[in-house]
Amino acid sequence: MGMSVLKSDFIMQGLLSRIYCLEFRSGKLPTQRQLALEYGVSRSTVQEALRGLEKIGAIRAQQGSGIFVREKLLQNPLVFNSLTRASYTDIESRMLSLERVSALVEEQRSFQIDSGEEVWHFVRLRIVNHAAEQIERSTLPARIVPELSQKDVEGSIQAFIEAMGLRISHFITSYEPAKVTKTDAELLGCRPHTPAMHISNRGILRNGKVFETSSIIALDYSVTYIRPFDRANHRTRLGTSGA
Numbered sequence: 696m697g698m699s700v701l702k703s704d705f706i707m708q709g710l711l712s713r714i715y716c717l718e719f720r721s722g723k724l725p726t727q728r729q730l731a732l733e734y735g736v737s738r739s740t741v742q743e744a745l746r747g748l749e750k751i752g753a754i755r756a757q758q759g760s761g762i763f764v765r766e767k768l769l770q771n772p773l774v775f776n777s778l779t780r781a782s783y784t785d786i787e788s789r790m791l792s793l794e795r796v797s798a799l800v801e802e803q804r805s806f807q808i809d810s811g812e813e814v815w816h817f818v819r820l821r822i823v824n825h826a827a828e829q830i831e832r833s834t835l836p837a838r839i840v841p842e843l844s845q846k847d848v849e850g851s852i853q854a855f856i857e858a859m860g861l862r863i864s865h866f867i868t869s870y871e872p873a874k875v876t877k878t879d880a881e882l883l884g885c886r887p888h889t890p891a892m893h894i895s896n897r898g899i900l901r902n903g904k905v906f907e908t909s910s911i912i913a914l915d916y917s918v919t920y921i922r923p924f925d926r927a928n929h930r931t932r933l934g935t936s937g938a
Contacts, residue, residue: 706734706744711753711773711921714764724754724762751775772922777915778823787822790848791830791882795837805897806836806905813837817848820882827883829916833909840906853898856906864901870894870918879912892916 710730713719725733730741745762748754753773756762778786798806798814806814814834821829833852835843839861847855853863873893880887891912898907 702734702736702740703743703747706730706736706741707747709734710744710748714753715769715921715923717769719764722764722766724764726761747780750780769923772920774918774920776918778821778829778913785824788849789820789822790845791818791820793817793843793845793848795843798836802834802836802908805834805908806838808836808838815840815843817843819848827914829911829913830879830882831909831911833907835907836905839900839904852907856898856900861906862901863906864899864903867897867899868894873912875912875914883912883914885914889914 710724724730727738727741727745731738734741745754745756749756751773752765752775753768754762755765794816795813796816798808798810798812802808802814803810803812808814814836816832816834818830818832820827821831823829835852840856840859856863871893873891875883875885875887875889875891877887880889883889891914894909894911894913894916896907896909896911897905898909900906
């Protein structure tokens with residue numbers, strides 16, 4: 696099984712490279728049979744790779760017609776991580792706490808709210824394929840989110856926000872190495888001081904307001920970025936110009 700995963704990852708990366716090199720100008724990928732012959736693997740391995748590409752939003756399968764590159768894929772950098780590569784059915788969010796409290800000074804600044812206003816604090820455990828992988832601590836302003844329940848916390852916060860009629864513009868995310876604290880180690884079932892990734896996240900609405908800040912401790916975290924080479928920007932940074 697381990698070798699199959701490695702092969703499917705190799706095929707995923709190979710197909711993404713071919714997509715970004717504009718090899719499939721029609722927008723349609725070869726058939727599973729053709730891909731299996733090209734890469735010298737079984738069709739089940741190809742299917743596993745294609746499922747991975749579908750999960751990260753790179754391709755779409757159309758019954759009876761074939762496999763197609765998603766139309767807007769090449770317009771934006773493609774970013775996927777160890778969590779987004781899992782299907783929603785493989786991910787469980789378990790709420791550990793939820794409270795509505797007065798905003799601290801730094802929270803007032805982050806959300807541009809007044810003194811005395813309230814925010815939601817919640818902590819949830821993210822479980823992937825039955826293994827605890829992440830602890831997420833999030834804050835949302837009550838001005839934007841007047842009501843928040845356990846069901847909301849254990850579902851998709853992004854879907855919940857958009858269901859309120861709000862529209863998400865973008866996220867600002869930063870990463871830095873960390874070590875698991877004793878408290879978090881008990882929740883994640885690992886040893887204290889285990890190496891982990893600390894992920895800080897800010898969600899921004901189209902009106903420019905921050906709707907969520909979160910701090911995540913993640914075990915076995917990996918992230919992949921695919922972005923077209925920006926030649927003009929590269930030359931600007933080098934201090935050169937020209938075609």
